[in-house]
Amino acid sequence: MSEGPVVVVGASLAGLRAVESARKTGYAGRLLLVGAEEHLPYDRPPLSKAFLDPGEDPAVPHHRTEEELRALDVELRLGVPATSLDTDAREIVLGGDEQLRYDRLVIATGARARQLPGEQLDGVHTLRTVEDARSIRRALDGGCRMVVVGGGFIGSEVASAARKRDVDVTILEAAPLPLVRAVGEQMAAACADLHARNGTELRCGVSVTGLEGEDCVEGVALSDGSILPADLVVVGIGADPVTDWLTDSGLQVEDGVVCDETLRAAPEVYAAGDVARWHNPLFGRMMRLEHWTSAAEQGAAAARNALAPAEATPYSTVPYFWSDWYSDKLQMVGITAADEVTVIGDLDDTRWLALYRQEDLLVGALALNMPGKIMKYRAMIGRGSAWQDALAFAGR
Amino acid sequence: MRIVLDENKCSSLGMCESVAPDFFEVGDDGALKLLNPTPPGGRRALMEEAVAACPTSALSIEE
CATH class of the missing domain: 3.50.50.60 (FAD/NAD(P)-binding domain)
Structure with missing residues (x-):
């Protein structure tokens, strides 16, 4: 177990889950959460949804109160961006002039809107x-x-x-x-x-x-x-991973911090969330996701693996995102690189489902207003289910 | 242990079902069904994972 300190850079969902996971594994040493924004970690999906609804100004949708984070004995360094990383010296610089040594580092600096x-x-x-x-x-x-x-x-x-x-x-x-x-x-x-x-x-x-x-x-x-x-x-023309502070770090940066399947970017350095490009073993390819669920899960996994590299486990996932349009809910699981897409239902209707085939496997599903079905297809994709089985489940 | 669902917060995103399909299921009407609201103690880690997976913090565990 690490003596610490464990430093997590990026105080949004992935960073929050990283510090929570570090404590859950039993790590009792010094733990810091560094964030460029002055806010406590808050939830971003509502910002383009309910937060914009008419009515009273909504509160910031914080994930945790300051007391809850203090109870985890997390040192908060908010409103200070990390400006550089030296992996040989195991040191980051905050705000251009404050050096901070780490024993383990989790990079969760997210992405910046273009x-x-x-x-x-x-x-x-x-x-x-x-x-x-x-x-x-x-x-x-x-x-x-x-x-x-x-x-x-x-x-x-x-x-x-x-x-x-x-x-x-x-x-x-x-x-x-x-x-x-x-x-x-x-x-x-x-x-x-x-x-x-x-x-x-x-x-x-x-x-x-x-x-x-x-x-x-x-x-x-x-x-x-x-x-x-x-x-x-x-x-709304996309977002770029926040990696400018890593230019001289020696880390491999190519549209995100390049990681192996355990989210490891370099010895003692792991990455999570929108900034991480990692090898997803489930699909056998490099991916960088900007999704809530993968950010949360990667944050937890990165801290766990950082603290016990000898027992590090791969992080694999079936990508999942949702989006609320008007009164409709769109949900997508898996990947869209497909040989064939089959639509179940009528696209002019208020609900439909599309299944994505690659070779003889189900690899993706997109649903409009069918929340009861989508997770069943996610499970099938995770199991490597055959295309014919997916069609049969859909009643084809 | 008892699983508590806040229906006002639940938006049928289904992550709980994805984590623990034997305990949670989103119905075709979008309503979340708790298939077993009092899971055995041995499933605590799984239930904690399901609670943490919820993007709208709609689930909690009561002792």
């Missing part, structure tokens, strides 16, 4: 932090002409929130269809159709060439030469 290039104008927001969500709430409360840049999950959820308030919203998507990487080409069209059903305009194949306005945004200039008037622009 911005549009150029100068930032008022009224233009990404959505990653609680401050971002509050700004968007305020703009929605004031009534506005809203444009969402990017037809991914964040953009679609924010558009849903706007429609709940009867705010007109246009989603701009640079690709011919949104969500192709997330759900595959065939199902992307069915998901996109949900916007039209709910009165949101989705314009595909058009990119943003600039923003109009002096201090505040007044419009969005498009690649077709037109200008779309807007006083609220939400940019």
Whole structure:
């Protein structure tokens, strides 16, 4: 067992689960949780969902109170970003000038929302932090002409929130269809159709060439030469793993911190959550996920493995994410790299299921408003179930 | 030990079912069914895992 200190960098879900897991394994030494944001760990999925609902300003959706974290004897260093890592000296630097030695390190610095290039104008927001969500709430409360840049999950959820308030919203998507990487080409069209059903305009194949306005945004200039008037622009064009502080660390960084199947990046250094690219043995490939469940599970696994490397166990998972659009729930399990996608039900209906086949195996499932089925398919994917068995279970 | 479900918090995401399908099941109507609300003591670790897996903190364990 380590003498410590154990340092966890990143105070969101993965980092929180890492410190909780460290204590659960019996580690009693010094334990630090470092976070760039000043907040206690809070839950991000609600920020693009219930947090934007009309009504009273909601509280920050903290995972734990400060007392609960103190009870775990966790030293909190919040509002201070880690700025560098020296794996030879086993030392990180906080805020550019404070050195902190570690015996074991868990990197859980997450991802940062991508911005549009150029100068930032008022009224233009990404959505990653609680401050971002509050700004968007305020703009929605004031009534506005809203444009969402990017037809991914964040953009679609924010558009849903706007429609709940009867705010007109246009989603701009640079690709011919949104969500192709997330759900595959065939199902992307069915998901996109949900916007039209709910009165949101989705314009595909058009990119943003600039923003109009002096201090505040007044419009969005498009690649077709037109200008779309807007006083609220939400940019949801993806997120990049926060690895800039690792440039001179000697760690392998390629769209995330590259880890083995036990989430180990280097001796005594492990990674978890959105920042980790690890080998998922279940699918035999490298993956970097930006999902709630994998962040939570990886955080716990990374700390456990960091503290007992000789008994380290691989982390494998069937990826799972969900998204709330209007009054609909989308749930996806597994992967979308498929030879065939079979739809069970009618895509014009309010509920349907799509199954993804690779060779003779079930590898993925996407469901609209079928919460009772999706986890059964997740279990089947985890077991390596045959395609024919999945079809039979679906009644085919 | 008794499993307590807060129906106001549950949003049928199904992680509990994924962790412990013998104890939790999301129905076709989206409502979560507790298949055995008083699990035997030997299943405590599994129940703790299911509780921790819930993205909306809808589950808890009462002694």
